[in-house]
Amino acid sequence: MRENDKDKNGTAWAKTSSGMDCYFFPMPDYEEKMAAIVVKAGSNFLACNAKNQEKPLHFPEGTAHFIEHRLFRQKWGDAFSTFSKQGASANAFTDAEKTVYYFSCQENFFENLRLLLSFVQNPYFLEEETEQEKSIIQSEITMYDDNPDWRVYYQLLQAMYHHHPIRIPIAGDAKAMQKIDHRVLQQAYDFMYTPERFSLICAGNIRVPKIVEAAGMMKKKNPGEKPLFEREPESVKESYVEGKLGISRPIFQIGFKMTPVEREPIKQRILMSILLEVLAGESSAFYQEAYYKKYLDEPLGNAYFNGEGYAFCAFSGVGERGKEVSELLLKHLETLCQEGISEEDFRRICKKQIGRFIRRGQSVSGMVLGQIEWAMADCSAGQVFRYLKTVQKSEAEQLLCKAFAKDKLVLSVIR
Missing domain, CATH: 3.30.830.10 (Metalloenzyme, LuxS/M16 peptidase-like)
Structure with a gap:
């Protein structure tokens, strides 16, 4: 070494x-x-x-x-x-x-x-x-x-x-x-x-x-071939899809199809995790309005995924108002793009992300499970922590207006 x-x-x-x-x-x-x-x-x-x-x-x-x-x-x-x-x-x-x-x-x-x-x-x-x-x-x-x-x-x-x-x-x-x-x-x-x-x-x-x-006991082998993918259009296939499973209350997911990231995917994940919290977290203006209008009883779950040839985010919720929630989400996206992210909100959420990282470091399984994800981007825990400490509000705002597009939104409902 x-x-x-x-x-x-x-x-x-x-x-x-x-x-x-x-x-x-x-x-x-x-x-x-x-x-x-x-x-x-x-x-x-x-x-x-x-x-x-x-x-x-x-x-x-x-x-x-x-x-x-x-x-x-x-x-x-x-x-x-x-x-x-x-x-x-x-x-x-x-x-x-x-x-x-x-x-x-x-x-x-x-x-x-x-x-x-x-x-x-x-x-x-x-x-x-x-x-x-x-x-x-x-x-x-x-x-x-x-x-x-x-x-x-x-x-x-x-x-x-x-x-x-x-x-x-x-x-x-x-x-x-x-x-x-x-x-x-x-x-x-x-x-x-x-x-x-x-x-x-x-x-x-x-x-x-x-x-x-x-x-060192790992055997040497010839490098493997890279996977091949058929060219994927930028558009979504359908904007709304519904299925039936006979559940007591409908569940839904709202997704945004995004452009795949080739450089610094871990940094993109960090920025997206901050943006998802800014947009739809418990203290967001979106959630306060959705709760007041009785669209939601609790904040939406959220996650961002990126890999070879794909990237998307998804918000998950429960209830009959999936369409109204998606429209309200778009409204608050537009407002954030126009007005920007408040410095106070950005710093608070960054500190929250750093706190999560530090708590992960206090658990053996937490560190292994975290590094499993970071290894996919050839990053170590130290590199991830440096990204967290140096991320800029301007980078998040630029990504916000670039990554989320109204015509790339999909609503999926199971009843």
């Missing part, structure tokens, strides 16, 4: 000879230890170029999620069971941009770390077990199809995007799943799981030099 690969607070990072990034958070006062491997390949990875082939290679929807399910199964047995026997709690998840494998423990950290580093490099996809897994994943798909929050979210994305795979549920559907077999899994694994797409994150009472040595 180079001398400059360390922040003043002791947080360190390195890159292995195989190309894997490593982030370390020594927290000697904690008993808990946690490690995660982030694979920068998620459900959006459905097509790529392949050497010696004239046409791009395509994978069925849900392939990355299926790999996550099967990778714990090794030639020698079940990695889940081994983690448990070694005193660790392990799990994994897939989203649009990444697949993450992680564990936490108090003892046997290095035994569990070596297990984590080993099984992500050694797939064992058998035909019979792959077929058996389909029933498990089908149950998961059915469960999410019956979830109103899940349904309203993917309705929003399917109305917002014409082609981009962000509109496709992470696990795919039953039809796509039938196209997946052990050969597809192996082929997709070979393209997705390459060391330059890996990030190792460790936090707790850890010994960094020993982890660096263990991380």
